[in-house]
Amino acid sequence: MQVNFKxxxxxxxxxxxxxxYTLEVTPATTILDCLNRIKWEQDGTLAFRKNCRNTICGSCGMRINGRSALACKENIAGELGRLEKIREQSGEGETGGNVPEMTIAPLGNLPIIKDLIVxxxxxxxxxxxxxxxxxxxGRAIPEREFLQSPEERAKLDQMGNCIMCGSCYSECNARAVNPEFVGPHALAKAHRAIADSRDNQLESRLEQYNDPKTGVWGCTRCYLxxxxxPMEVAPMDQIGKIKGEILARHDAQASRPIRHRKVLIDLVKQGGWIDERQFALRVVSNSFRDVxxxxxxxxxxLQVLRARKMPLTFDPSEGTAEVRSLIEAVQAHQADQKPS
Incomplete structure (x- = not known):
């Protein structure tokens, strides 16, 4: 089959x-193999990174059809299937007999050196x-190894799978608008240090990661x-775990991001959903403490009042008691999980 690479x-x-560039390919051909063929057979000036060809090194990270991925991992069949699903969901018609297209671009949020190399x-x-x-x-332990139990080591496995390919960093919209935010890759690794039983800087690390611009509160929770x-590290989940550690150590007066989370949970417990009249006043103005x-x-x-969209009353949602009991059950479970 023929595929056109843009x-x-x-x-x-x-x-x-x-x-x-147009290539004759098979469904199983990887995107990296296609790029190699373009470079070897059609245009030797095309620049891109590669190394292991086996989803280990992370060198071949790039944007493939609008999504950051590893060129050695993705193949023609998978990409065509993904594009077809996108077309179906968007209501677009079938492409008919047109030659399929693959769009390849460099990773985002990083300066371009040449072509696909950032x-x-x-x-x-x-x-x-x-x-x-x-x-x-933590490393200064003379004359013996620093041993961990299998359970302690297992806590590090997910974060340890990160191969530093840059895919998460490329897609991070928080990084795109806030150049001070360190990025999901860094905070996933930060959680690895927090979870490591050998480290003795937990409290100072949490204060560092608590920074509203550079740390965990810079994350917009977009899930991208x-x-x-490609390694199922789930950086946003790791960021959430760091937030949980910080929230457990501070009250709502500590900062606006912490107050935002605590007030949100408190209001949902009260009414099943958020009373927007209270939310802004309690979070942004800190209940009139922050002039x-x-x-x-x-x-x-003023805009809301002029548009007559300011609710005068608040009606709790149906099932508020059930919502409250679920939140309290989760909170109790989290409290039980804390080391004594």
């Missing part, structure tokens, strides 16, 4: 352009910023990092 090409200081230095710098290794004091991770926050609500409040 590859976004760009030099470091040049404008991007799309170049087309500068990974910001990625590595943000990883270094969270100090994702066992503390020096979980969706594209600057209160004043920031004024423009939105």
């Amino acid at each position: 590859i976004l090409r760009q030099s470091q200081n040049g404008a991007p352009r799309v170049q087309n 500068d990974m230095q910001p990625f590595w710098d943000n990883l270094e910023a969270v100090e994702p290794y066992i503390s020096t004091a 990092c979980n969706e594209v991770c 600057k926050g209160l004043l920031s609500l004024a423009p939105v409040g």
Whole structure:
């Protein structure tokens, strides 16, 4: 079968352009094999990274049909099937007898060096910023090994599977709008350090990751990092676990992000859903303690009043008692899981 590859090409200081290449392929052919053939048979100037060809090194990360992935892992059949599902969900018609197209582009959120090769230095710098290794004091154990039980080691397995391919970083919309956010890859590794029984810097790490811009509260919970991770590390889940550790150590007065989470849960417990009249006042103005926050609500409040969209009353949702009992059961379970 023939497939047309639309590859976004760009030099470091040049404008991007799309170049087309047509190949005869089989359904099982990987995207990396296709790129190799284009380079070897049609255009030796095409630049991309590769190494292991076996989903181990993470070198061949790129955007394939709009999604960050490993070129050595994805094949023609899988991509065509995914594109067909997207067309069906969007209500688009069948492509008919047209030659299928594959769009290949470099990873996002990173500077372009050439074609599909990006500068990974910001990625590595943000990883270094969270100090994702066992503390020096934790390693200072003379004349013996630092042993872990199988249960302790098993807590690190999921985060340890990360191959640093950059797919999650590429898709992170929080990183796209906030250059201070360290990214999902770094915070997934940060949770590995928190969960490691050999480390002795838990409290200082949690304070570091509690930063509202660089740390866990910068995450927008879009789930894209979980969706594209080729190793099922689920970075957003790891970020959530760090948030849980922080929330357990602070009350609602500690910061706006912490107050946001605690007030949200409190209001849902009360009414089954959020009373928006209270939510903004309790979170942004800190129940009238934060005058600057209160004043920031004024423009939105005036617009809502003019549009007559300010509810005068609040009606709890049906099943509020059941919602409350579920939340309390989860909270009780979490409390039981905490080490004494």
